Amino acid sequence: MSWLSSVVRGVRTAPPLLIIALLFTLVVHNLIPILYRDGWQFSMFLNGHDKPVALLTASILALVFYPFRHYAWIESLLRWLAAHPVRVAVFLGLSLAFASYFIYQKWPVTMDEYSPWFQAHVFAGGSLVGQYPLDTLNYLFEKSYHSNFFVINWETGKVASVYWPGFALLLTPFAFADVAWLCNPVLVALSVITLHRLAIRLGFSPDQQGWIILLAVASPAFTLNGMSFYSMPAHLLLNSMFALCLVKPTSRRFFVAGLIGGFALCLHNPLPHLAFALPWLLWYAFYGEERLKRIALLLAGYLPFSLLLGLGWILLTRDVKSVSHMQPLLDAAPVAAAQTKPFLASLAGYFQFFTLPDARILNMRIGGFFKLWLWAVPLLVILAIVAIRRTETIYLRLLAASAVSVFLAYFFIPFSQGHGWGYRYFHPAWFTLPFLAVVALRDRELGEAFSARLAVCALASLLLITPVRAWQMGTFVSGHVAQFPLAKEHRTNAECELVFHNLGGFYGIDMVENKPALKACQLIFISRGYERDMEFAERLAPGGHTVARDAYGWIYRYPAANKPE
Template sequence: MQTMIGAPKRQPKPLGSLDLAALMLLPLVARAATTTGNLFTLYQVQTQDIAILLALPVLLFILQRFAPAWRLPDRAPSVRVVLVASVIIALVLGWGAYALLFDFPISGDERMVVFDMQVYDKGRLAAPLAPQWRPFAGALVPAFLLNAESPTAMVSGYLPVNALLRLAFSKIADPVFYNPALVVFGAVALLDLAKRLFGADNRAIWVTLIVYFTSSQMLVNAMTTYAMTGHMALNLIWLAAFLRGGRWGHAGAIAIGFLATGLHQLVFHLFFVAPFIVWHLRLGRWRLWLLYCAAYCAIAAWWIGFPLIAALQTGASAHPDPSGSRFLDKVIPLLLVRDPLTLSWMMLNMLRFVAWQNLALLPLIVAAVPVARRGGLAAPMLLGIAIWLLFVGFTLPYQGHGWGYRYLHPYLGSFALLAGLGYQQLAAKAPQRTDGMVILLSVLTLVPAMPILMLHARWFAEPQVRLDRFISTKQSDFVVINTDPPRSTSDGRWAISAVDQVGTDPDLTNRPLRFASHALNREMAVALCRRGAVSVVDWPEMHKLGFGLNVIGSERRFDALQNLFRTEGCLKP
């Protein structure tokens, strides 16, 4: 028998994507940690995400060499297990909507969902606006209003499906459970897709589901009114129906596509489906390709034209082509005007995305790239993510509010499936160490990463709620909030957080009515003063309630507006 004395110990095979992921992440994290400025997204990275981002490269370097030899379960979870687990998670998310985010729409996007629900609940496509308030429309609803130039009625510029579905759900249950319910539907569709993609590889199925359920971005956004959870769930259901095929599968996919395209913005779902439709063409399925092309041309034409119907109730009679001109007016500047901060925005967006996902996602995606390059279903999934990032990078690199990077939310299912493919690649070289890496990073995602992020979400929401309640206590008819952009401040929250506190009910019955100062001119201010008592909310007051790191004491334009109210005799504390 040959002796083994003195033979070198066999080294474990490396999990190369861990080092590569760490090397990709390190310079971006270092730059984000050391950059100064008042970019809102930079502020979010440095106050919410940086601890996780600094720890992750170190963890990846260590696990590349010392991943524990643990094993994922050999048996795939059943539909019943996934359904029960996702329902429990949905109930927790509904509770979290109150406990963490106070069931409060922090951003203008979220406010407009509630606004549109109130409009549609009256059986209208737009809420009538009295003639005396029409010049004030842009001050009452300072963002996302359809045809804001003196409309006869008000509704948001978003497409209606998200608000309509949430409204329908509110008739049978608390609407805070609407997005959590979509998480359940998305999980069942994802399980169907994982079984179809991975077959008997049960561990890859486990990885896919773990990545989905441990995404802090997915969980926290499900506690909001954002349409992004709907995009994620409907995209997963669409893909499951699309791959199932047959008459009913394709009919279901087209029906889901109609809803998903009209969810809130036209392009989100269209970019998701395009690579899969092209994939049909590459496989030589001409009839199916033609069917989907015809169906989506009709769907897109309907939703592009839909604002015309709503615009007829918002003063569109003065405009010869409100829907067409609005669409072109929005799209052409996005394509032609370049934001000099595009690269900085996108770098920060991607860092936010990584921090708010399962910590194992990045190396698993790196490992999945070679699989996608070889073709198969992974190719349209990865291509869809790539072309979408290019599109938003060119057109809308700044996401504003959001937990993680919400513009990638519709692709969370694709990321989970690609993570399963990346797991297969790594497990083929070192199965136990790959399982150990996924399990350990998933545990660290659950504790401490996820609690840290959720606490930051609550801390960010708290001053917003305090400010809203403070405004509600004003004993006046109207409140003018300082929304003028600051000349200089180190706190990047300022420019958008103040605007987001301006909200009104569509029927203008809430009191006091709130107005954005940046949308008021002298004549409007005088007219407002003649209609009732006016209070103001300035930056120092907001600062006392928890806003701002370095807030300016006064601004000339807002001070002039306040002095005008005082001179006219309508200013009230």
């Protein structure tokens, strides 16, 4: 019965942080169905995915009440991780590439993923905007829905992503090689190396460097976003590179930090990087020596990409949207007068989303914090919170300030994030959590026993929680792509097909995704009624016939020689 006495002793001597973490996890499990009952995506994922994982997390926390005493293996593991960050990064990147291909099925599941994916393929084709025949637009886009993700000119056929183009540019070489699904695995792998370099520059010991890597790769929020098409891994990588340049900076690093920050600003919208960078910019602008020189170098670095990709994209999308509507004004008045109002309106449009916090926003941010808690290694978030007031150097304080800044910024944004893996809105600053947790571990009151418990939590997260999360993601993606008309007979190489989706099912409208040019052998359209669809199909690709018709729509198959030009 020695094990039982050990358990009893472990419960009696358990650190308060462990008890608080277990109780809070149980509270989260019970609060989710009470606070989130509206049936929207955000609530659906909290109840369907996060609530069950809360029980698994609580079980792991209960397990580590046992007083683990064997510390040698932990030290060996940490030092191996610190000595081989590239090996860890390569293995993680290959694993995520496999997962992206087979679990995520190479499919940009949501419009937030599809929009930059689409734009990347536009760039890969050598254009800045997509161009469609006018009679196809009504079959490709639902105005009330897709206008949230695309700038569409219904009179010229021009289409561009509504998001700034930085992430699409990162995707472009992968899209050109037809391996867009490989981009985020590469970015996550690079993030591992960057975090290791940042730990070295911060003066962390080899054991502490190992902790940074272990806590990151064992957290599904950090790893599994890498098999999606979201821009979150890019935000995390660029923000960590930005911080790396500004820790013990030189003049050259200030300028490079500005370049990285300027590109990060334009990844998809400026808020994620702006909220992260604000504490660093304020510090270097108002404290320390050579303030003017430092801020000048930073601003000089920010300008190129901010002007080219940020301002340039505002101007481009304004022209895409307004060229046909503006033509009568351009003919009747000086160009400058006609252009000023739309440009200012475009700039003002980026401020319309800000609002004061209310009960609804507070509810969504509480849910976001629940996600942050449950998509990380158990104990990681609570350690990071404890460490915020214990940071010893200005650089660690700035990392903590960036985490707080990003978290608070979205209290002024009225969106829930909808779909997403983990708390998407915090992901640009997620990498700060392992660094802050390591600071907390320096507290002698926690002792070696707490480090052993955290190591067990990390391994349990890696071996149990991460596979469960991957299974949840795979199950959702498989169920989503199954909402598709199916033909009994396989398409031959001599045939192509038009799929008309009636938008049935869960977010069936997200099934309508195509590359910019209508040259693929399978094109997916919005059904506008069978007879109208048939007339459109015969006009677009003559010589075909209906091969399937079910609850999700129907399929028109035609000779490959008749593909649309």
